[in-house]
Structure formats: structure tokens, C-alpha cells
Amino acid sequence: MAFRWHTPPPSIRTAARALAGIFAGVAVVLPPLRLVGLLSWPWALVTAPLALLGAVALGVLAWRWLRTGGVDAWRRFLQVIGVANLAPPHVIEVPRDAVGPKHAILAEHPELLAALCLGLRTRSQTSKVLGQRVADGWAVFEAVLAGAPESFDELADVAALHMRAYALAGKRKSGVLPSDSRALKNAADAFRRCAAKNAKGRSRLSCTFEHLVTMYGAGVSSRDAQLRKVAPRVRALLHRKYPHLAEPPPAEDAPAVELEKLRRQLVRREDEAARARREALRLQGKLEEAQKQLAEAEAGRKKLKAAARATRNRARAEAREEQAAELAELREQVEAERAERARQASRFEAERERMQAAAEALQADHDALEAALFKGEEEAEEASVADVLLPGMRILLVGGHDGQLPPLRAYLADRGVQLVHQDGASAADLVAGMDLVVLWTLWVSHPTMFAVKRECAMREVPVGYWSRTSPESLLALVAGTLAGR
Numbered sequence: 001m002a003f004r005w006h007t008p009p010p011s012i013r014t015a016a017r018a019l020a021g022i023f024a025g026v027a028v029v030l031p032p033l034r035l036v037g038l039l040s041w042p043w044a045l046v047t048a049p050l051a052l053l054g055a056v057a058l059g060v061l062a063w064r065w066l067r068t069g070g071v072d073a074w075r076r077f078l079q080v081i082g083v084a085n086l087a088p089p090h091v092i093e094v095p096r097d098a099v100g101p102k103h104a105i106l107a108e109h110p111e112l113l114a115a116l117c118l119g120l121r122t123r124s125q126t127s128k129v130l131g132q133r134v135a136d137g138w139a140v141f142e143a144v145l146a147g148a149p150e151s152f153d154e155l156a157d158v159a160a161l162h163m164r165a166y167a168l169a170g171k172r173k174s175g176v177l178p179s180d181s182r183a184l185k186n187a188a189d190a191f192r193r194c195a196a197k198n199a200k201g202r203s204r205l206s207c208t209f210e211h212l213v214t215m216y217g218a219g220v221s222s223r224d225a226q227l228r229k230v231a232p233r234v235r236a237l238l239h240r241k242y243p244h245l246a247e248p249p250p251a252e253d254a255p256a257v258e259l260e261k262l263r264r265q266l267v268r269r270e271d272e273a274a275r276a277r278r279e280a281l282r283l284q285g286k287l288e289e290a291q292k293q294l295a296e297a298e299a300g301r302k303k304l305k306a307a308a309r310a311t312r313n314r315a316r317a318e319a320r321e322e323q324a325a326e327l328a329e330l331r332e333q334v335e336a337e338r339a340e341r342a343r344q345a346s347r348f349e350a351e352r353e354r355m356q357a358a359a360e361a362l363q364a365d366h367d368a369l370e371a372a373l374f375k376g377e378e379e380a381e382e383a384s385v386a387d388v389l390l391p392g393m394r395i396l397l398v399g400g401h402d403g404q405l406p407p408l409r410a411y412l413a414d415r416g417v418q419l420v421h422q423d424g425a426s427a428a429d430l431v432a433g434m435d436l437v438v439l440w441t442l443w444v445s446h447p448t449m450f451a452v453k454r455e456c457a458m459r460e461v462p463v464g465y466w467s468r469t470s471p472e473s474l475l476a477l478v479a480g481t482l483a484g485r
Contacts, residue, residue, distance in 0.1 A: 092238075092245060093145055103152045105224045109231040111238055116216055117141040119209030120158060129158055137206070142268060159217030163187075166214045184218040187211050188226050195233050205241050209234075391416035395478060397466075398427045398452050399440030404469070411471035417478070424448060428455040436478060438464045 092110045106113045118137035130143035144151045171177040191211035197203035409419045422430050428451040437456050439449055456463045464481040
């Protein structure tokens, strides 16, 4: 009897896939657990058959995935998320919208446009051109062909950024900013050297074509001539890197070429639609999350507002009660303090009256004693002054001004004493012939006082120091100084 294979029902196939997935997971998880020490050797030996079965199941799943178009799906996924580059086209089309003298060279040599798109590397200045990453040159090429005529202007602006950065690099090396024509010639020489290295496999194609982008960004009339010179080298480099570009399609394959172009456009549109859907879903999720957070925040705000209102009312009631209690206590303290102050005031008033009466009695006794005492002193002082002062005595007063002298001079003149006044350095010249020198310390300067004292010491004339203003005190000073002599 011949063996016939029957296709299992869907439930059996689903169970088989799940079991294969479990074994594959075991094969993937067990080795790391043993490496980090979370799985001991005995358990590793016990689970080794499971790991072997899991490895077989993983291999079977990978083989089935490759057989069912998994590689294409993976490449498609990488292109959608922007990791993998777009595949190169079969034919480099002529840009029909590159009109005008600025972009006519691209219509004349379409390989230059492909090289320009492959040589974009200005990540520090711009990360995207026409919405495509600069690292994916063929995607930029497709965007330029499918875009408006303004796409070539944007491409030219990015190329001008390359030329500007190249010129600044030359300035850092030589210290002088090169002209556009000189920078164009230097970029052309650099392109030829890099192309020679690329032919030997020692340089990347994108690095070589970056010099071509720098050449295209030069704003001089000789740019197109330089680009025409290097166009054959550019074509050779492209055919070397992408051999299928070397064979132009036959005329009968035009529908196929057009179909391929439409297919690539459809793929690009689907990728854009997928990215738009993912972005819409992401934004929808964010919107729902924001609405949920807003609702929660609104509910929390209402709760906080109610709690704050209740807390505020409770605090106000407690504050009013505390204020009422404090006010009553303060009133009691004020009343007690007022009563105490009244008692102290009455006591102080009685004490003041008693002390005032005692002071009046003491003042009366003091006046009587002073009258008796000063009567005898005045008589003694007048007798002593009369004994000391001699008629015709001459006294030199140093210091003060003329407006203060009349009362002093008249008072001493009544007692037969002649008062001579001088203020200044010349007072030392009048010391000779004087019976007494009085220094009025309130109105004499230090240099004058030192000069007069030195002169009095030389001539042995007595010196008195007077710091008051009344004639009686001056007379007393004179009598005391002469008596002490």
C-alpha cells in the first residue's frame, strides 16, 4: 500500500507552529542563561535535548520563512522604516524637467544626476533632501525625477553647501579663502584622484561622488565644462558598481521599463502610505492618552479644589476661634495691666510728693550752709587776691579774639592789672617784660602754645592755663598761679 501525505487540519498546523515556536524559544533562551550562570550544569545537561530540538525547530522555521518570501518582506520592512536603501533602477532616466541653463547639464548627462544623488553627505548641514535621507541616494534620485522642477533648485542649493564647506576647509589649510573657480579646479582634481582609487577598490563610491557634488555647487561659468570632462568617468564608475546599468534595455522592453517604473512608484506610494498610517496611529494614541490624562487631571483638579475649599473653611473657622480666644485673653491682660499701672501710678505719685518735700528741705539746708561757707571764702579770696596782685602788673593773654577782651580788660584794670592780648606766633616776642602769661586753651593753637611755653621757660615767666570765659575765673587763675610761684 502506497503512502499518501494528507494535509493536516488548520488546528494541527497551528499547534505544530506553536510547539516549534516554544522549542525555538528554548533554544534561544537556554544558552544565555548558562553563560550568565543562572543555569547550573546538571540542569543544562537535562535541558540539552530540549535546546537541540529547539535549534532544529528554529532552523525549520527559518527555512520555511525564506521559502515563503521572507527575505523580500524583511527588505521591504527595512525600506519602510528607513534603514535599508532603495534598490537602484534598471535605467537611468533623463530628467525632462531640468530646463534652463543652470540644470541643462543634467538633461545632457543623466548619469551626473544619479552621481549627485549618491554623493550627498551633508548630514551636519541637512539630513534630508526632498523628504529623503541623504544616505539613500537612489531614493533622492527617484524623488527628483518624480518631483517638480523646483526639486533641481533644492538639489543645487545642497550642492552649494558642499562647495561652501569645501572652500572653508581649504581656508583652514592655507589661511586664504579660495575663489569659486579655484575651488572648482581643486574639487575636479580631487574627484579624479578618488576615482582612480575607487577603480582599484581603495575608495567608496559615495566619497568619490561627493567631489562631484562639490563641483556642481560652484557658481562659475566653467562648471558645465568641467562636468562634461568627468562625465565619462562618472558613467564608468556607475557601470562598475551597478553592472545592469551598462546594458540599455531594447526598444521592445519599453513597456517593461515603464511597468518597472510604475511598480517602483507604487512601492514608494505604499511606503509613504504605511508611514502615514503609522504616524496617524501614533498621533491617535497620543491624543487618546492626552485626553485620558486631561480627564484625570480635571477630576483631580476638582477633588483638589473641593478639598482646598473645605480646608480653607475649616482653617478660617479655627482661625476665628483662635482669634476670639486670643482677643479675650488680651483684653484680660490689658485690664490687669491697666489696674496694675493705676496702682503703680498712685504709689509713684505719693513717693514723688514725699521725695519732693524731702528735697525742698535738703535744698533749704544746702542754701543756708552755702551762704555761710561762701561768705567766708569770698572774704578770704579778696584778701588773698589783694595780697598777690600788685598795682602795675602786666599779664599776657594768648588766644581768643578782640571781641572777647573788653570785659576781661576792664575787670582787671579795676584791680590795677594791665592785660595785654596777642594771638599767633608773634605772642612769643611779648613774653619779655610780663609778670604772667595766661594760655587761653579754648582759643590758642598748638604751635603758638609750644612757642610761648618755650619762651617762658627761657625767661622764667610763670604760665597759667585758662579754659573758662568769666573775668572772675581769670582773676582766680592769676591769683592762684602767682601764689604758687
